[in-house]
Structures are given as structure tokens and as C-alpha cells.
Amino acid sequence: xxxxxxxxxxxxxxxxxxxxxxxxxxxxxxxxxxxxxxxxxxxxxxxxxxxxxxxxxxxxxxxxxxxxxxxxxxxxxxxxxxxxxxxxxxxxxxxxxxxxxxxxxxxxxxxxxxxxxxxxxxxxxxxxxxxxxxxxxxxxxxxxxxxxxxxxxxxxxxxxxxxxxxxxxxxxxxxxxxxxxxxxxxxxxxxxxxxxxxxxxxxxxxxxxxxxxxxxxxxxxxxxxxxxxxxxxxxxxxxxxxxxxxxxxxxxxxxxxxxxxxxxxxxxxxxxxxxxxxxxxxxxxxxxxxxxxxxxxxxxxxxxxxxxxxxxxxxxxxxxxxxxx
Numbered sequence: 227x228x229x230x231x232x233x234x235x236x237x238x239x240x241x242x243x244x245x246x247x248x249x250x251x252x253x254x255x256x257x258x259x260x261x262x263x264x265x266x267x268x269x270x271x272x273x274x275x276x277x278x279x280x281x282x283x284x285x286x287x288x289x290x291x292x293x294x295x296x297x298x299x300x301x302x303x304x305x306x307x308x309x310x311x312x313x314x315x316x317x318x319x320x321x322x323x324x325x326x327x328x329x330x331x332x333x334x335x336x337x338x339x340x341x342x343x344x345x346x347x348x349x350x351x352x353x354x355x356x357x358x359x360x361x362x363x364x365x366x367x368x369x370x371x372x373x374x375x376x377x378x379x380x381x382x383x384x385x386x387x388x389x390x391x392x393x394x395x396x397x398x399x400x401x402x403x404x405x406x407x408x409x410x411x412x413x414x415x416x417x418x419x420x421x422x423x424x425x426x427x428x429x430x431x432x433x434x435x436x437x438x439x440x441x442x443x444x445x446x447x448x449x450x451x452x453x454x455x456x457x458x459x460x461x462x463x464x465x466x467x468x469x470x471x472x473x474x475x476x477x478x479x480x481x482x483x484x485x486x487x488x489x490x491x492x493x494x495x496x497x498x499x500x501x502x503x504x505x506x507x508x509x510x511x512x513x514x515x516x517x518x519x520x521x522x523x524x525x526x527x528x529x530x531x532x533x534x535x536x537x538x539x540x541x542x543x544x545x546x547x548x549x550x551x
Contacts (some may be wrong), residue, residue, distance in 0.1 A: 242271040257293035257397040264288040279309040293429025326353035397428040413463040453479035467507040
């Protein structure tokens with residue numbers, strides 16, 4: 227993955243200009259075989275007032291994915307929108323545009339109703355793979371002292387749904403929405419979030435050999451899944467250098483248009499993930515953490531879409547050190 231960008235400073239006054247070029251190359255099977263994603267874009271913002279900025283952008287996109295069937299886009303892209311900044315701690319950006327071969331809406335909002343509360347909302351549409359999702363997660367998040375993920379730009383808590391969906395090798399069109407809120411107290415913080423992901427497969431998803439070398443089901447192009455997840459988390463400062471955190475996520479995912487993958491062409495899966503972590507700040511640049519994770523999946527099919535017989539239970543214990551320079 228390669229990326230270069232240029233953003234103007236304050237010398238242009240009301241105007242702000244951004245230019246970017248990015249490229250991604252893949253090497254693998256299925257949708258990743260000889261796949262690539264190239265993008266050139268330019269955007270401009272014009273501040274009507276201190277609280278309202280109009281934004282617009284254009285560019286060109288070249289992307290190619292293999293699979294059954296393959297997918298190719300060579301076309302211009304564009305977007306228009308508005309960014310509202312009613313106060314220093316609040317930013318709301320909403321817009322409409324064309325990218326990844328389809329028109330879509332987008333929303334990115336962060337606001338602070340009170341000095342101790344934060345509310346975040348995000349909606350996006352686009353084309354993605356699980357590998358790209360993991361790359362985007364690495365680029366847009368940071369790991370806090372407790373080992374939990376937060377958004378690098380807004381500080382919002384980030385909950386990954388990859389444990390609920392599993393890792394797949396197909397290409398899908400993704401619509402995602404998340405709403406979260408955080409309450410900050412003197413030694414405690416509480417967060418609650420709700421998210422929804424709707425996926426429609428563009429190319430077939432293959433799972434490879436299963437138990438006793440039997441082939442696992444293939445999700446055909448056109449199959450879809452819709453998952454809704456709720457997360458509740460708590461973080462407590464035990465001492466100035468020691469912090470305890472805990473969180474739980476429950477999700478329901480419905481799969482449809484599965485063809486021969488399941489007996490009735492659809493299935494439902496519930497998932498539960500709970501974790502607890504203890505972190506210690508040894509020095510200003512060195513911290514350590516111990517974390518326990520419990521994951522459980524249940525499906526109404528004898529064999530789930532991920533090759534497990536009935537239910538899946540996973541226990542994970544992680545210990546690590548984090549050093550900054």
C-alpha cells in the first residue's frame with residue numbers, strides 16, 4: 227500500500243485544498259488474485275462562516291478484483307457536502323458522492339453535549355474486502371494504554387465486528403453505521419455503542435478444505451448478511467499508573483440468499499464477546515497489559531458458515547508490552 231497527500235495551510239484564507247494519490251496491490255487467491263486499487267483525488271473546502279464549510283472533491287479511480295465474477299471500475303469519482311463546526315469540540319460532516327462504482331451517502335459526526343459526554347456517529351458505503359477492512363482499521367485507530375482501540379481522529383471507542391463475521395476472502399459492498407457515546411468521570415469512563423453492517427457479496431466466498439478434507443460451503447455472489455451489534459465498556463483508574471477495563475459485545479447476524487450453503491437459503495448467527503484487561507504504566511514510554519477474551523458463536527444450522535459444528539467457543543489470554551519513542 228502506498229499513499230501520498232498534500233494539504234494547504236492557512237495562507238489561502240477561506241479555502242482549503244487537499245490532493246492525494248493512493249495505490250494498493252494484492253497477491254492471493256479468489257478476489258485478491260492480481261487485484262489492485264488506485265486512486266487520484268483532489269478536494270476543496272470553502273468556509274462560508276466560522277461554523278459552516280462547503281466541501282467538494284473529484285478524481286479518478288482504477289480498481290480490479292478477481293473472483294467469480296470479477297469486478298472492475300475505471301471511472302471518475304466525485305463528492306459534495308458540508309462540514310459544520312458549531313463549537314470547538316463538535317464537528318459534523320455529511321455528503322453525497324460516487325465512488326467504487328456506486329453513488330452513496332456519508333456521515334462523520336462528533337459532538338460534546340456536556341463537558342463530560344461525547345457522542346459519535348458514522349455512516350459509510352463502499353466496496354471492501356476483509357483484508358482492506360483490517361488495513362483501514364490499522365490506519366485509522368490507535369491502541370490505548372489498556373489495549374482497547376480508539377479512533378485516531380476523534381478518540382471514539384472502536385469495536386471490531388470481524389470476530390462476529392469471521393474472515394472471508396470475497397469482495398462485498400458494505401453499508402455500515404455506528405452510534406456511540408462516552409461518559410467521562412474523574413476515575414471512570416463508560417461507553418455504549420450500537421453498530422450495523424450490511425454486506426452483499428460481489429464475488430463468491432470460498433472457505434477451502436474443511437473437516438476430513440471435505441469442502442466447506444461457498445457463499446455465491448448475491449448472498450448477503452446483516453449484523454447488528456451492541457457494546458458496553460467500562461474503564462476504571464485503580465491508581466495513577468494502573469487501569470482496569472472491561473467490555474462486552476453481543477451481535478445478531480442474518481444471512482440470506484445462500485443458495486446451497488444452507489438448507490433453506492438463510493441462517494442466523496448470534497455472537498458474544500467479552501474481555502477484561504489490566505494495564506500498568508511502568509514509565510512515561512513503557513506500559514504493559516494482560517487481557518482475557520471470551521468469544522462464543524451459535525448458529526441455527528448444524529454446520530455454521532465458518533466450518534464449525536454447531537457452536538464455537540474461544541478463550542484467549544494476551545500479555546504484552548508497549549514502548550513509545
